[in-house]
Amino acid sequence: MDNQAEAREFLTSRRAKITPEQAGLPSGSRRRVPGLRRSEVAALADVSVEYYARLERGNLAGVSPAVLEAVARALRLDDAERAHLLRLAQAADGSDVLARPRRRATRQWTPHRSLQWTLDAITAGPAFVRNGRMDLLAANQLARAFYDDVYAAPGNQANLARFNFLDPASRRFYPDWEQAADVAVAILRTEAGRSPHDKGLHDLVGELSTRSDEFRTRWGAHDVRHHGTGTKRFHHHAVGDLTLAYEGLEMAAEPGLTLTIYAAEPGSASEESLNLLASWEATRTAGSRIDDSSRA
Numbered sequence: 001m002d003n004q005a006e007a008r009e010f011l012t013s014r015r016a017k018i019t020p021e022q023a024g025l026p027s028g029s030r031r032r033v034p035g036l037r038r039s040e041v042a043a044l045a046d047v048s049v050e051y052y053a054r055l056e057r058g059n060l061a062g063v064s065p066a067v068l069e070a071v072a073r074a075l076r077l078d079d080a081e082r083a084h085l086l087r088l089a090q091a092a093d094g095s096d097v098l099a100r101p102r103r104r105a106t107r108q109w110t111p112h113r114s115l116q117w118t119l120d121a122i123t124a125g126p127a128f129v130r131n132g133r134m135d136l137l138a139a140n141q142l143a144r145a146f147y148d149d150v151y152a153a154p155g156n157q158a159n160l161a162r163f164n165f166l167d168p169a170s171r172r173f174y175p176d177w178e179q180a181a182d183v184a185v186a187i188l189r190t191e192a193g194r195s196p197h198d199k200g201l202h203d204l205v206g207e208l209s210t211r212s213d214e215f216r217t218r219w220g221a222h223d224v225r226h227h228g229t230g231t232k233r234f235h236h237h238a239v240g241d242l243t244l245a246y247e248g249l250e251m252a253a254e255p256g257l258t259l260t261i262y263a264a265e266p267g268s269a270s271e272e273s274l275n276l277l278a279s280w281e282a283t284r285t286a287g288s289r290i291d292d293s294s295r296a
Helices: 003-017 037-043 049-058 064-076 079-093 113-121 142-146 148-154 162-164 170-171 177-194 199-211 214-219 269-295
Strands: 127-130 136-137 229-236 240-250 258-263
Touching: 003 199, 037 049, 037 064, 049 199, 064 079, 079 177, 113 127, 113 136, 127 142, 136 142, 142 148, 142 269, 148 162, 148 170, 162 177, 162 199, 162 214, 162 269, 170 177, 170 229, 177 199, 177 214, 177 269, 199 214, 240 269
Parallel strands: none
Antiparallel strands: 127 136, 127 258, 229 240, 240 258
């Protein structure tokens, strides 16, 4: 990713989202730009207009943490946006090299046996490991059944973002498709700030931008977010509607990877559906083993 272009477009897009009223400024009657003017952001951040203009041109190298924090306050950045701005500044300085997660080729990476054992020990809900490109790298049996549509299409390459934007099955799987699409792009945009030199991510973004208008529009919005906890709705082709809580945990032993676990409210219809899904997967797996034995 072009760090300077990324920084320029990110700051410009955040400035356009803040109204004068939100910033406590008079709106005026001759405003010709959406959001705040550069001079207004500079005043709020207590820097010169020339200096802020330099930042908004993408020149973040050498900017002090205090100035970045002042700009973040002026633009009313949330925690994820503030972290993204700091990562862009670190990348511009080159100070992110040591802290940057080591690059890994997804197809070559395999989970340690202990990690797969841990995933397999989680039997009440789907549990899986993904990277910042949203590749599914390891999963328990229930997660493989849960994401059956993702694994079923070879073109998806077990990638949740590719499934979201290029596979028509995602429109059924995600009842709140627009929200799911926003989240997917925000995760990829966050990863772009964290790993600007990731060729796999660059290729994925290029592919999705070329093949999906919905992705291209969202990518241009420069939204980022932390995706750690919440609730989502799904519709699985075998068991129907599911409402699941999720927790995303950063893996200390594998920088850049996230362990996600889904769980249903105890006693709910979604818990019954997960139990049914587990039975469906067990039956399907047993049938597959029988077929393999017969062929052997």
